[in-house]
Amino acid sequence: MLxxxxxxxxxxxxxxxxxxxxxxxxFPFYWMLIxxxxxxxDLYDLKSIPYWFNTAPTLEHIKYLFTETLFVQWLxxxxxxxxxxxxxxxxxxxxxxxxLARMPGRSAETLGIGIFLTYLVPPTLLFLPLARVVTLLGxxxxxxxxxxxxxxxxxxxxxxxxxxxxxxxPREIEEAAxxxxxxxxxxxxxTVLPLSVPAVLTVVIxxxxxxxxxxxxxLTFISSSEEKPxxxxxxxxxxxxxxxxxxxxxxxxxxxxxxxxxxxxxxLDRFISGITGGAVK
Amino acid sequence: xxxxxxxxxxxxxxxxxxxSEIVGPLFIAPAIxxxxxxxxxxxxxxxxYSVSAYTIFNPSLAFVGLKNFRDIIAxxxxxRTLVNTLVFTxxxxxxxxxxxxxxxxLLMQEFRGRGIARALVVLxxxxxxxxxxxxxxxxxxxxxxxxxxxLIALGLVDGANRPQWLGREDLAMxxxxxxxxxxxxxxxxxxxxxxxxxxPKDVLDAATVDGAGFWRRNYQIILPIIAPIVLIALIFGxxxxxxxxxxxxxxxxxxxxxxxxxxxxxxxxxxxxxxDVAHGAAICLFLFPFLLxxxxxxxxxxxxxxx
Numbered sequence: 069m070l071x072x073x074x075x076x077x078x079x080x081x082x083x084x085x086x087x088x089x090x091x092x093x094x095f096p097f098y099w100m101l102i103x104x105x106x107x108x109x110d111l112y113d114l115k116s117i118p119y120w121f122n123t124a125p126t127l128e129h130i131k132y133l134f135t136e137t138l139f140v141q142w143l144x145x146x147x148x149x150x151x152x153x154x155x156x157x158x159x160x161x162x163x164x165x166x167x168l169a170r171m172p173g174r175s176a177e178t179l180g181i182g183i184f185l186t187y188l189v190p191p192t193l194l195f196l197p198l199a200r201v202v203t204l205l206g207x208x209x210x211x212x213x214x215x216x217x218x219x220x221x222x223x224x225x226x227x228x229x230x231x232x233x234x235x236x237x238p239r240e241i242e243e244a245a246x247x248x249x250x251x252x253x254x255x256x257x258x259t260v261l262p263l264s265v266p267a268v269l270t271v272v273i274x275x276x277x278x279x280x281x282x283x284x285x286x287l288t289f290i291s292s293s294e295e296k297p298x299x300x301x302x303x304x305x306x307x308x309x310x311x312x313x314x315x316x317x318x319x320x321x322x323x324x325x326x327x328x329x330x331x332x333x334x335x336l337d338r339f340i341s342g343i344t345g346g347a348v349k
Numbered sequence: 350x351x352x353x354x355x356x357x358x359x360x361x362x363x364x365x366x367x368x369s370e371i372v373g374p375l376f377i378a379p380a381i382x383x384x385x386x387x388x389x390x391x392x393x394x395x396x397x398y399s400v401s402a403y404t405i406f407n408p409s410l411a412f413v414g415l416k417n418f419r420d421i422i423a424x425x426x427x428x429r430t431l432v433n434t435l436v437f438t439x440x441x442x443x444x445x446x447x448x449x450x451x452x453x454x455l456l457m458q459e460f461r462g463r464g465i466a467r468a469l470v471v472l473x474x475x476x477x478x479x480x481x482x483x484x485x486x487x488x489x490x491x492x493x494x495x496x497x498x499x500l501i502a503l504g505l506v507d508g509a510n511r512p513q514w515l516g517r518e519d520l521a522m523x524x525x526x527x528x529x530x531x532x533x534x535x536x537x538x539x540x541x542x543x544x545x546x547x548x549p550k551d552v553l554d555a556a557t558v559d560g561a562g563f564w565r566r567n568y569q570i571i572l573p574i575i576a577p578i579v580l581i582a583l584i585f586g587x588x589x590x591x592x593x594x595x596x597x598x599x600x601x602x603x604x605x606x607x608x609x610x611x612x613x614x615x616x617x618x619x620x621x622x623x624x625d626v627a628h629g630a631a632i633c634l635f636l637f638p639f640l641l642x643x644x645x646x647x648x649x650x651x652x653x654x655x656x
Contacts, residue, residue: 086466090470114493159379161380220388283477283478287598287617300479333471
């Protein structure tokens with residue numbers, strides 16, 4: 069009996085700890101959700117309990133966001149930047165990762181680590197000179213500046229990820245294709261790439277989410293509202309002097325976050341094995 | 350005979366694409382080119398800026414030696430910034446790692462709803478940083494803060510004297526540390542989870558049979574095994590925190606009175622907003638020795654794994 073009580077007690081403590089952790093992690097998102105659908109009168113009322121709707125939920129904020137602001141434009145900007153960066157990343161990182169995986173000797177290892185290390189060079193160190201580079205390229209205040217600059221962090225990370233993957237593809241497969249008359253390039257395109265669909269998919273998702281995460285470069289390079297990606301536009305252009313704007317702001321943050329959050333969750337394990345360099349088997 | 354006729358006629362492209370000693374470098378060249386042109390050269394440019402008199406008003410690039418560094422070291426704001434950056438990094442990192450370890454120990458157990466719990470715990474790290482920080486900005490609102498509402502409802506603070514989270518120097522630092530730790534800890538959770546699952550079960554069982562208790566299993570068996578992974582998490586986490594600009598910029602812009610100014614936000618303020626690129630670059634370069642240490646540590650841990 070005592071043992072049962074003890075077991076129940078420790079189980080209760082366990083669940084309490086799990087719930088505390090989950091609430092700490094997820095409460096801000098719950099708060100986004102509830103703010104999005106709350107009527108203004110309810111939002112800015114100090115008396116009522118804020119955790120739930122005290123008046124009927126409303127779609128006012130969402131409607132305002134889609135009709136009266138540049139939100140849709142920002143979403144499309146982000147999508148365009150994301151797609152172009154993914155394309156550039158694939159074109160550059162696929163051959164690079166393959167070449168590093170097949171290159172004989174230690175030089176490949178060193179080169180691979182060298183490329184991966186550039187992922188550690190933070191935007192904070194480079195945004196000043198890159199602002200100058202962007203101006204020289206005539207891309208200031210245009211979202212094309214982001215399309216050119218973002219691959220500087222997606223390429224190193226994705227090359228590293230792909231290198232790890234290609235190493236696991238047996239060399240014999242391409243060798244057979246080469247014996248059958250393929251060129252080295254042809255063997256890569258016809259035999260290795262079709263086997264790499266899961267890895268390519270991972271790279272697509274990560275390159276895309278990494279561009280969605282970025283803030284510093286966008287903040288530095290872009291000042292006109294129409295050119296901003298969603299993460300920057302929402303954070304800088306929706307905040308205005310008046311405080312009664314939180315419904316729209318949280319709605320925008322929520323809508324832009326959901327797809328990224330889902331994608332991240334689905335590919336989390338691959339991301340981890342990439343970052344720990346396959347230290348965990 | 351037939352075998353000979355089947356061989357395609359060699360062409361120039363064929364000649365090149367057949368040789369792996371040509372194709373190999375050809376395949377990797379674009380990646381190296383990209384990194385050299387848009388990471389390497391800009392870095393050198395940053396180095397030069399920091400010893401020049403370059404501003405957006407006077408783009409002369411005249412060489413001034415170490416004057417910019419002397420200027421900023423002499424500046425009171427910069428010294429405060431440096432201290433803030435260390436406080437911010439170390440506290441966010443400690444909180445993040447501790448919560449990460451606790452979270453991983455909880456999520457390692459089998460229980461109903463574990464998948465959902467993990468997905469929710471990962472959210473702060475998955476969602477774009479600027480958007481997630483906005484939610485906190487609203488939660489720290491000077492009047493309608495839900496945190497304050499809760500504290501008042503619990504009777505912990507006085508309604509007439511509600512804490513101004515982002516408006517008071519000490520509270521603002523706490524706020525940015527909490528938000529950054531919140532954003533970082535899921536990364537710790539997943540890294541520790543990956544580490545824990547890599548510890549062989551039989552080793553643990555053997556230790557238990559030999560009489561090792563909870564703490565002993567934890568610190569003498571599990572920790573040494575997962576140490577390389579934790580080190581990588583620590584390096585990445587520290588680099589991301591030390592160089593962070595977004596969280597502080599969105600929450601406080603470095604204020605009030607520079608009490609949350611960190612290297613990133615200060616460099617942005619000086620280099621972009623005030624247009625004094627030379628001094629901005631010099632401020633950024635204070636990140637560099639620190640990054641170098643991180644890189645060396647990372648290289649060592651990667652090398653050790655190979656051997």
